[in-house]
Amino acid sequence: MENTSEMQLLERRLDAWVAASRPYTSGGKVASYIPELSKAPKDALGITILAADGKAASSGDSELRFTLQSISKVFTLILALMDNGEAAVFAKVGMEPTGDNFNSMLKLELVQPGIPFNPLINAGAITVSSLIRGSSPAEKSARILQFFRRLAGNSRLAYDTGVYLSESETGDLNRSMAYLLRDHGVLEGKVDEVLDVYFRHCSIQVDCADLARMALVLACGGVDPLTGETLIPRRCVQIAKTFMTTCGMYNASGEFAIQVGLPAKSGVSGGVLAIVPGRLGIGVVGPALNAKGNSCAGVHLLETISKEMSWSMF
Ligand code: GLN
Numbered sequence: 001m002e003n004t005s006e007m008q009l010l011e012r013r014l015d016a017w018v019a020a021s022r023p024y025t026s027g028g029k030v031a032s033y034i035p036e037l038s039k040a041p042k043d044a045l046g047i048t049i050l051a052a053d054g055k056a057a058s059s060g061d062s063e064l065r066f067t068l069q070s071i072s073k074v075f076t077l078i079l080a081l082m083d084n085g086e087a088a089v090f091a092k093v094g095m096e097p098t099g100d101n102f103n104s105m106l107k108l109e110l111v112q113p114g115i116p117f118n119p120l121i122n123a124g125a126i127t128v129s130s131l132i133r134g135s136s137p138a139e140k141s142a143r144i145l146q147f148f149r150r151l152a153g154n155s156r157l158a159y160d161t162g163v164y165l166s167e168s169e170t171g172d173l174n175r176s177m178a179y180l181l182r183d184h185g186v187l188e189g190k191v192d193e194v195l196d197v198y199f200r201h202c203s204i205q206v207d208c209a210d211l212a213r214m215a216l217v218l219a220c221g222g223v224d225p226l227t228g229e230t231l232i233p234r235r236c237v238q239i240a241k242t243f244m245t246t247c248g249m250y251n252a253s254g255e256f257a258i259q260v261g262l263p264a265k266s267g268v269s270g271g272v273l274a275i276v277p278g279r280l281g282i283g284v285v286g287p288a289l290n291a292k293g294n295s296c297a298g299v300h301l302l303e304t305i306s307k308e309m310s311w312s313m314f
Contacts, residue, residue: 006051007057010049018059021045021298022060025045040066044270047208049280050212052220066285074273075240080132081236082233086235097253100121108181141197145158148204152213154213163205171195174198178195209283214283215273219275219276271283271285285298
């Protein structure tokens with residue numbers, strides 16, 4: 001389908017789809033293990049869809065600001081691959097889904113070698129954060145923020161300091177994971193410094209339009225179609241999209257592939273980034289989460305649109 005008519009169709013139907021999905025917010029809970037996240041509006045739902053020609057369709061609470069959380073893991077993985085190359089990254093982190101929760105430590109000891117199963121679970125993403133180049137944690141974090149700003153085409157992207165502090169103060173599970181990884185020789189450097197880099201990139205604040213623009217760069221093979229600039233090597237995008245498909249929705253990735261059929265990544269703030277390869281970037285937010293930590297209404301909305309528009313890749 002040609003983009004203009006597809007976007008016109010989306011513009012016509014998006015409000016009705018958001019209205020039909022919004023009731024699903026009541027079936028979920030806003031994350032509270034990072035106390036600051038519990039302040040998010042439970043019944044919010046918003047979406048922005050951005051096409052390669054710059055046309056966008058938005059509906060609902062698309063201007064709500066939220067933190068990237070686990071969505072940031074896709075982009076720190078890409079930066080780590082660009083900094084170190086594939087061999088060095090995959091010496092420290094695997095390529096397989098776990099079937100466990102995103103913050104599970106179970107398989108770190110159970111299955112050898114004791115490296116995290118993939119870069120999108122917390123243990124893997126913390127390891128990836130340790131691989132970002134920079135002479136200090138501040139420099140690493142600044143490089144990440146700068147990279148994310150370019151991907152979002154938004155020089156104003158910044159940390160949500162409240163969420164960052166809230167997670168730093170309460171992130172003992174992640175801290176214990178990092179100590180285990182360090183003892184195993186997987187994670188190098190000081191645990192507190194690595195976690196500071198990790199907590200900071202999780203706390204970068206966006207809205208649906210920012211997320212859609214970051215998604216569009218992935219959809220277009222690493223080129224920002226709005227500027228023509230290549231921001232990511234094609235191979236790194238290919239790796240990231242593959243992980244999004246196999247592990248992006250945690251241990252609901254199989255179900256999401258069947259019901260929606262698009263590469264995607266969710267975060268505990270209720271954000272979901274999804275791509276229609278070659279064509280569209282999508283940013284969704286709906287803070288009420290299902291039992292597996294994905295946005296209840298956000299997943300329902302993506303399922304509806306993908307089915308209506310026949311977007312599944314499979
Ligand atoms: N910062 C969050 C954490 O480490 C990210 C997890 C997520 O979004 N699933 O717990």
